Amino acid sequence: MCLRQVKPTTSSQRQLIQVNYGKLTKVQPARSLVKGLSNPGGRNNHGRLTAFRKGGGHKRKYRLVDFKRTSFSEAIVASIEYDPNRSAFIAKVVDTKGLNHYILAPLDLKVGDKVESGSEASINIGNALPLHDIPVGTIIHNIELKPGHGGQYARSAGTFGVLIQKDEDGKFAQIRLKSKEQRLVPLNCMATVGVVSNPDHGSISLSKAGRSRWLRRRPTVRGVAMNPVDHPHGGGEGKTSGGRPSVSPWGKLTKGPKTRSPRKNSDLILQKRKR
Secondary structure, rough: OOOOOOOOOEEEEHOOOOEEEOOOOOOOOHHEEEOOOOOOEOOOOOOEEEOOOOOOOOEEEOOOOOOOOOOEEEEEEEEEEEOOOOOOOOEEEOOOOOOOOEEEEEOOOOOOOEEOOOOOOOOOOEEEEEEHOOOOOOOEEEEEOOOOOOOOEEEOOOOOOOEEOOOOOOEEEEEEOOOOOEEEEEEEOOEEEEOOOOOHHHHOOOOOHHHHHHHOOOOOHHHHOOOOOOOOOOOOOOOHOOOOEEEEOEEEEEHHHHHHHHHHHHHOOHHHHHH
C-alpha cells in the first residue's frame, strides 16, 4: 500500500493525505461474519461519560475476526478488505469445507495465497503456529498472552514483535515488541508470522475537522478554557489564579504516574530473572 494525495479542488483537500485503497478487493463483507454495532459514545453501563472525545460518526458493522486461528487448518485467501473498526486490513479466507473466516491481513499477503494454522504449518507469511514451533528471530504479530485466549499483542496497522529467545526449561518465550519493550509469553501461545498490514496508517492527514467527526472523534476542549464547575483547571484570572499539576475533571493526575499495573505476571518474572 502507498499514500495518496488528491488534487486540492477545495480548501479542505489541500492537506489531505490518504492511504491508497486501490489494491483492496471491492466486495461487500460476508453476511455470516458481520453483526450490528452500537455506539456507546464514551458512556458506561450507567450512561455516564467516562471517555472523552467520542461519539457520533458513520454507522459501522462489526467484522468477526478470528484472533485465535483455531477454526481452520488450511484456507485460501479470497479477498483483502477494509475494516472500519481497526487500522489494519482484514483478509477473508475460505477453508477446505467452504466456510468463510476473517483474519488479520499481514503485509504482502495476496489473494490466492494459502494460509495454515497449527503446529505443522510452515513458516510463511500469514501462517499461525505455537511459539515453540517458531524459530528465534522470526517477525510475528497477533500474539497470544494466554493459550486459547486469542491474539492480543501486535494487532494494529504496521505493528509486529520479534521472537528473540526461548527458555531452556520450555516454559516461556521472550518477545521484543515494536516499542522495544520485552515481554515473556508462554511457549504454547499462538502467533502469526509477518507484519500487520497497512504500515502507512500513521502518515495520513485528515485535513479537516469533519473527517474526524466521521471517525467518531469529537472536539477537544482544554480544561483551562472551562468554568470552575466543569473542570479543576477552569476559571481564574490568568497568572493571578496560581497553578496546579494537570489533572482530570475528577482531580486525578494525568501526567507522570504510571498506568500499567506493577503486579503484571510477565513483569514479575522479568524482575526475578534480573536478580
